[in-house]
Amino acid sequence: MPKRYTEEELIARIFAPIAGPAALGLKDDAALIEASKEPTVATVDMLVAGVHFFADDSPALIAKKALRVNLSDLAAKGATPIGFLLSLALPADWTNDWLRAFASGLSEDAQVYAAPLIGGDTTATPGPLTISIAALGRTPRFVPRTGARPGDAIYVSGTIGDAALGLALRRDPSLAARLSPASRAHLLDRYLLPRPRLDLAPMLRAHANAAMDVSDGLAGDLAKLCRASGVGAVVEATSIPLSDAASELIALSPELFESALTGGDDYEILCTASAWAARPLDVVRIGEIASVAGPPIFLGPDGEPIAFAKPSFSHF
Amino acid sequence: MPKRYTEEELIARIFAPIAGPAALGLKDDAALIEASKEPTVATVDMLVAGVHFFADDSPALIAKKALRVNLSDLAAKGATPIGFLLSLALPADWTNDWLRAFASGLSEDAQVYAAPLIGGDTTATPGPLTISIAALGRTPRFVPRTGARPGDAIYVSGTIGDAALGLALRRDPSLAARLSPASRAHLLDRYLLPRPRLDLAPMLRAHANAAMDVSDGLAGDLAKLCRASGVGAVVEATSIPLSDAASELIALSPELFESALTGGDDYEILCTASAWAARPLDVVRIGEIASVAGPPIFLGPDGEPIAFAKPSFSHF
Numbered sequence: 001m002p003k004r005y006t007e008e009e010l011i012a013r014i015f016a017p018i019a020g021p022a023a024l025g026l027k028d029d030a031a032l033i034e035a036s037k038e039p040t041v042a043t044v045d046m047l048v049a050g051v052h053f054f055a056d057d058s059p060a061l062i063a064k065k066a067l068r069v070n071l072s073d074l075a076a077k078g079a080t081p082i083g084f085l086l087s088l089a090l091p092a093d094w095t096n097d098w099l100r101a102f103a104s105g106l107s108e109d110a111q112v113y114a115a116p117l118i119g120g121d122t123t124a125t126p127g128p129l130t131i132s133i134a135a136l137g138r139t140p141r142f143v144p145r146t147g148a149r150p151g152d153a154i155y156v157s158g159t160i161g162d163a164a165l166g167l168a169l170r171r172d173p174s175l176a177a178r179l180s181p182a183s184r185a186h187l188l189d190r191y192l193l194p195r196p197r198l199d200l201a202p203m204l205r206a207h208a209n210a211a212m213d214v215s216d217g218l219a220g221d222l223a224k225l226c227r228a229s230g231v232g233a234v235v236e237a238t239s240i241p242l243s244d245a246a247s248e249l250i251a252l253s254p255e256l257f258e259s260a261l262t263g264g265d266d267y268e269i270l271c272t273a274s275a276w277a278a279r280p281l282d283v284v285r286i287g288e289i290a291s292v293a294g295p296p297i298f299l300g301p302d303g304e305p306i307a308f309a310k311p312s313f314s315h316f
Numbered sequence: 317m318p319k320r321y322t323e324e325e326l327i328a329r330i331f332a333p334i335a336g337p338a339a340l341g342l343k344d345d346a347a348l349i350e351a352s353k354e355p356t357v358a359t360v361d362m363l364v365a366g367v368h369f370f371a372d373d374s375p376a377l378i379a380k381k382a383l384r385v386n387l388s389d390l391a392a393k394g395a396t397p398i399g400f401l402l403s404l405a406l407p408a409d410w411t412n413d414w415l416r417a418f419a420s421g422l423s424e425d426a427q428v429y430a431a432p433l434i435g436g437d438t439t440a441t442p443g444p445l446t447i448s449i450a451a452l453g454r455t456p457r458f459v460p461r462t463g464a465r466p467g468d469a470i471y472v473s474g475t476i477g478d479a480a481l482g483l484a485l486r487r488d489p490s491l492a493a494r495l496s497p498a499s500r501a502h503l504l505d506r507y508l509l510p511r512p513r514l515d516l517a518p519m520l521r522a523h524a525n526a527a528m529d530v531s532d533g534l535a536g537d538l539a540k541l542c543r544a545s546g547v548g549a550v551v552e553a554t555s556i557p558l559s560d561a562a563s564e565l566i567a568l569s570p571e572l573f574e575s576a577l578t579g580g581d582d583y584e585i586l587c588t589a590s591a592w593a594a595r596p597l598d599v600v601r602i603g604e605i606a607s608v609a610g611p612p613i614f615l616g617p618d619g620e621p622i623a624f625a626k627p628s629f630s631h632f
Contacts, residue, residue, distance in 0.1 A: 022358075024460070027544050029389040029528050030359035032458045035352060042338075042434060043346035044450060046403035048441045073345040087362035087403070087448035118358060125364045127443015132403035134360060134450035142348045144340070212345050228343050 004096055010122060014103045020083050020116025031118040033082060038138040040082070043073040049091075049128035054170075059098050060105025061192050062131070067109050069215065070135035071196035072267040076213040077144075078205030079137030081115035081198070087132040089125035113198055141205040143271070148210035148229035150291035152272035155283045157197050159243040160218050164263020165256060166191025169249075178252055183245035190243075194267035200283070204271060211271035217262040219308055221270055222296045226289075229272075233296035235287035237261070237306060261298065262308050320412055326438060330419045336399050336432025347434040349398060354454040356398070359389040365407075365444035375414050376421025377508050378447070383425050385531065386451035387512035388583040392529040393460075394521030395453030397431035397514070403448040405441035429514055457521040459587070464526035464545035466607035468588035471599045473513050475559040476534050480579020481572060482507025485565075494568055499561035506559075510583035516599070520587060527587035533578040535624055537586055538612045542605075545588075549612035551603035553577070553622060577614065578624050 005013065011026050022031045033040075047066050049055040067084060074081055086106075090099075110116050115135065166187035169176040176184050197213075204211050210229055214221050218240065226233050242250070242260065250257050272289050287296075298306045321329065327342050338347045349356075363382050365371040383400060390397055402422075406415075426432050431451065482503035485492040492500050513529075520527050526545055530537050534556065542549050558566070558576065566573050588605050603612075614622045 028393075028461045030357045030393050030395070030453075030458075032393075033356040033358060035355045037351055039351045040349040040356060040452075041346045042349060042401060042450075042452065044401040044403050044435055044437050044448075046405055046437045046439050046446075046448065048405055048439055048443070050442055051440060077344075077346050077348075079346070085358060085360040085450045087360050087450075089362055089364055089446055119360055121360050121362045121448070123362050123364055124367060125443060125446065126366055127364070127441060127446065130362075130405055130441065130443065130446050132360075132362065132437070132448035132450075134358075134401045134403075134448075136356075136358065137346075142346075145344045146340075 002095060007122065014099055015117060015120060018103060018107045018110050018117040020118055022083055022118040036138055038140050039142065041074055041077050041079040041137040041139055041142060042134065043070055044132060044134040045069045046130065046132040048130050055128060057192065059102040063102045063105035064109050064193055066131040066133050067106060067115065068194045068196045069267065070133045071113055071115060071198060072194055072213040072215065074135055074137035075196050075198045075201050076211045076269055077139060077142050078201045079139040080201060081113055082136040082138060083116045083118035084133050084135040086117060086120035088120065088122045089130040090122065091125055091127065091129050113196065139205055143204050143208050143211040145210055145212050145225050145228040148225060148231050148272040148289045149274060150231055150289055152209055152274050152289040153285050154233060154235065154287045154289060155271050155273065155285055156214065156218065156241065156268055157200055157283045158268040159241045159246065160214065160266055160268060161246050161260025161263060162187050162190035162243050163265035164259045165246055165249050167263065168256060168259055175253065179249055183248045186243060186245040187249065191265060194265060196267060197269045200269050204269065207273045208271040209273055211269060214266040214268045214270050216264045218266065218270065219262045219298065225270060226296055230293050232290035232292045232294040233287055234290055235296055235298045237298045238301050239284065239286045241284045258308055262310060318411060323438065330415055331433060331436060334419060334423045334426050334433040336434055338399055338434040352454055354456050355458065357390055357393050357395040357453040357455055357458060358450065359386055360448060360450040361385045362446065362448040364446050371444060373508065375418040379418045379421035380425050380509055382447040382449050383422060383431065384510045384512045385583065386449050387429055387431060387514060388510055388529040388531065390451055390453035391512050391514045391517050392527045392585055393455060393458050394517045395455040396517060397429055398452040398454060399432045399434035400449050400451040402433060402436035404436065404438045405446040406438065407441055407443065407445050429512065455521055459520050459524050459527040461526055461528050461541050461544040464541060464547050464588040464605045465590060466547055466605055468525055468590050468605040469601050470549060470551065470603040470605060471587050471589065471601055472530065472534065472557065472584055473516055473599045474584040475557045475562060476530065476582055476584060477562050477576020477579060478503050478506035478559050479581035480575045481562055481565050483579065484572060484575055491569065495565055499564045502559060502561040503565065507581060510581060512583060513585045516585050520585065523589045524587040525589055527585060530582040530584045530586050532580045534582065534586065535578045535614065541586060542612055546609050548606035548608045548610040549603055550606055551612055551614045553614045554617050555600065555602045557600045574624055578626055
């Protein structure tokens with residue numbers, strides 16, 4: 001076993017460089033976040049090796065994924081990050097190299113998304129690598145799940161289904177082999193690495209009535225949004241934005257269209273708005289909120305409702 | 317395997333009843349904490365079965381311990397709780413009964429300490445039960461580790477060493493058998509269940525120059541406080557407050573005095589103050605901050621410094 005950092009070295013060499021001023025150099029019992037006139041938004045996600053990622057995924061990607069899934073929740077609420085608290089349970093075989101790579105991934109994202117580390121706790125575990133990140137943010141207007149109104153247009157950002165199809169490729173190498181290398185790379189990358197849509201937060205708080213991030217599949221997440229708002233929805237499946245790579249794969253294997261709409265890990269934004277005069281870049285209208293409460297209806301190319309075998313992804 | 321809650325049932329039946337208004341019924345992507353003129357204090361601790369507690373400990377006690385270690389950090393900073401985020405990784409054999417007992421423990425403490433659940437994430441794990449709690453609080457004055465000044469008196473609250481001696485009893489039943497039942501029960505209870513000193517937070521923010529909670533042993537934690545403040549300390553070991561139970565056990569086994577001073581899990585407050593005119597209830601002066609920076613010196617009954625074999629407890 002190569003020499004490993006002590007807990008003190010770990011904090012000083014690995015984590016302190018990622019920390020923001022609120023962390024007080026990671027030398028105190030707690031972080032200190034200055035008062036603000038805006039409310040605070042708080043969210044947490046826990047990721048376990050073998051459940052949410054593969055233990056042999058690149059440590060930098062694991063770190064980025066753990067942070068980004070939380071930043072995605074902040075983005076969906078219209079919030080700007082304050083920073084994050086990191087809990088890390090390290091399995092018996094951790095190495096300094098692994099931790100340095102993990103921290104360098106975190107550090108990159110902390111800078112890109114202006115979301116510094118503000119505190120944390122590291123422990124040993126006899127089990128798999130386990131990461132919990134609690135992210136804090138601020139917004140002058142919290143965009144709730146509950147605000148969708150009948151007649152609202154329904155929008156999604158980016159493209160839907162790439163991550164779910166990336167996971168399908170990882171699970172079925174023979175399927176992956178039939179796809180072009182560029183499409184394969186695109187889908188695998190979207191599975192490994194969410195892109196939190198913090199760029200959309202200002203537009204959401206200005207215009208959206210309701211919003212959430214798409215983390216458990218568009219179909220299931222829209223159902224949650226409808227339930228929270230006490231409404232229904234009609235979606236034209238043909239208007240759901242797909243990447244070229246997703247379209248290529250679905251052409252090869254049409255039954256994967258359902259996976260695209262019901263699989264997880266998109267981390268795009270699903271929102272509703274009543275009057276979005278100038279449609280923002282990279283957001284597409286896919287349907288409309290209906291007054292009769294119930295699960296959303298997805299209309300296929302033939303105008304008939306699509307019946308999903310498994311409407312939502314669950315880790316549980 | 318008996319029938320188990322779905323993730324949705326878990327949230328609605330187990331966690332929503334513990335949640336405060338900021339949790340938005342646990343139905344949104346994130347919690348919404350109202351703005352305040354006071355800064356926010358944030359801390360996180362991760363507990364793993366087999367490392368921080370025994371997997372067969374009572375679920376209510378595990379829950380309380382996980383929350384209380386965080387509330388103890390808030391207390392040491394002079395903060396009042398806002399609430400907490402809970403991440404829970406459940407091993408394969410979890411049951412509804414276990415979760416109900418876990419939640420009832422959390423619920424009791426959320427009420428006693430006015431610290432509601434504000435958000436969370438639950439997942440499955442192939443490893444041991446793993447709990448991460450991030451607690452948020454507020455204070456008009458954050459009491460740092462760095463504020464100790466030469467000449468400050470050093471105080472501790474409550475009694476020191478009970479939890480470490482409780483752990484010693486669990487590890488050595490023959491030792492436990494030599495102790496009176498009342499003392500045995502007291503020490504085991506103090507090991508299982510920390511008591512966060514939120515009652516002391518107002519006094520700390522009014523009077524203390526520096527403070528921290530004693531979680532890794534008085535000797536090691538005072539060394540951290542001295543390092544953070546750039547000072548030294550002289551402590552009269554005979555003035556360190558011991559419970560009757562600890563005194564009884566140390567009389568039987570004098571070498572355990574070192575365990576009392578260097579073991580973990582006291583969760584009492586260690587603080588320094590320059591002029592604490594009316595000494596508050598349940599806080600005892602144990603020594604004085606010295607101007608020459610360095611590890612604290614503990615003077616024994618003979619006036620000679622005590623040499624500790626292992627000055628601080630580490631989980632890592």
